[in-house]
Amino acid sequence: xxxDRSEIGGKVVLHVAGRMDAESASHFEAxxxxxxxxxxxxxxxxxxxxxxxxxMGLRSFVAIAQKxxxxxxxxxxxxxxxxxxxxxxxxxxxxxxxxxxxxESAVLGG
Amino acid sequence: xxxxxxxxTLTAKPESLGPVTEFVRKGAREADxxxxxxxxxxxxxxxxxxxxWRYAYPEGGSGTVMVTYSIPRPGEMxxxxxxxxxxxDPLMAAPPDLTLDLxxxxxxxxxxxxxxxxxxxxxxxxxxxxxxLSFGISANP
Numbered sequence: 001x002x003x004d005r006s007e008i009g010g011k012v013v014l015h016v017a018g019r020m021d022a023e024s025a026s027h028f029e030a031x032x033x034x035x036x037x038x039x040x041x042x043x044x045x046x047x048x049x050x051x052x053x054x055x056m057g058l059r060s061f062v063a064i065a066q067k068x069x070x071x072x073x074x075x076x077x078x079x080x081x082x083x084x085x086x087x088x089x090x091x092x093x094x095x096x097x098x099x100x101x102x103x104e105s106a107v108l109g110g
Numbered sequence: 111x112x113x114x115x116x117x118x119t120l121t122a123k124p125e126s127l128g129p130v131t132e133f134v135r136k137g138a139r140e141a142d143x144x145x146x147x148x149x150x151x152x153x154x155x156x157x158x159x160x161x162x163w164r165y166a167y168p169e170g171g172s173g174t175v176m177v178t179y180s181i182p183r184p185g186e187m188x189x190x191x192x193x194x195x196x197x198x199d200p201l202m203a204a205p206p207d208l209t210l211d212l213x214x215x216x217x218x219x220x221x222x223x224x225x226x227x228x229x230x231x232x233x234x235x236x237x238x239x240x241x242x243l244s245f246g247i248s249a250n251p
Contacts, residue, residue: 021156022156022159022160023124023127023129023248024126051135051149052149052152052153054153054156054157054221054224055157055160055218055220055221056156056159057158058220059217059218059220062212062216062217063217065212066212066213066215066217067213069213072248073242082149083144083146083149083150083153086146086150087153087224089224090210090222090224090227091206091224092209092224096211096212096215097212106123
């Protein structure tokens with residue numbers, strides 16, 4: 001799994017690619033925690049190149065989203081595809097997180 | 111190819127996830143499973159192994175996990191994951207409440223739900239000191 005950080009339209013975007021499994025989910029959570037400790041309260045997560053996510057990865061998404069919400073922020077997810085899309089839909093996390101089709105629309109929000 | 115049965119026995123520890131995943135991916139190629147079903151299979155295997163590390167061998171130690179697959183016909187695989195740990199039936203877990211909002215959602219508890227969603231004919235049995243969880247995955251209608 002690789003995580004690239006960029007800033008688009010004043011929002012921090014994490015581009016997550018590859019596999020988010022029992023081994024790698026903690027790296028994602030640590031990266032998000034590091035953003036939160038910088039004072040960032042809204043994160044855009046681009047999952048367009050995420051080929052795999054298990055329940056261990058979902059734990060991290062829920063944990064980070066709860067931390068952001070407690071700071072009046074939010075976790076926005078975009079470009080879900082393939083297995084990752086199925087997993088978010090089956091667990092109904094797709095109804096909990098704001099979901100977007102593109103990075104640009106996620107950055108704009110609403 | 112159809113009729114093939116293969117088994118892999120490893121120590122039940124997190125480091126075994128990679129070799130087991132590679133083992134079932136090889137089976138998926140033999141069974142001619144599409145990529146999406148192969149990923150679903152990897153997910154099923156991971157959810158089961160994580161439960162074994164957590165609940166069947168809670169003290170760590172050097173337990174065994176055995177993964178067996180067969181290919182009844184192209185596009186289908188039957189699998190069984192066995193361990194000799196504490197008796198544990200993951201199918202007894204209460205279903206998660208998926209209607210809760212974010213602040214009330216527990217961070218965990220979704221693994222067995224994914225297992226039930228993607229696996230066919232999911233079945234648990236305790237047999238001569240072994241937990242045996244069998245299931246199928248199929249790309250066929």
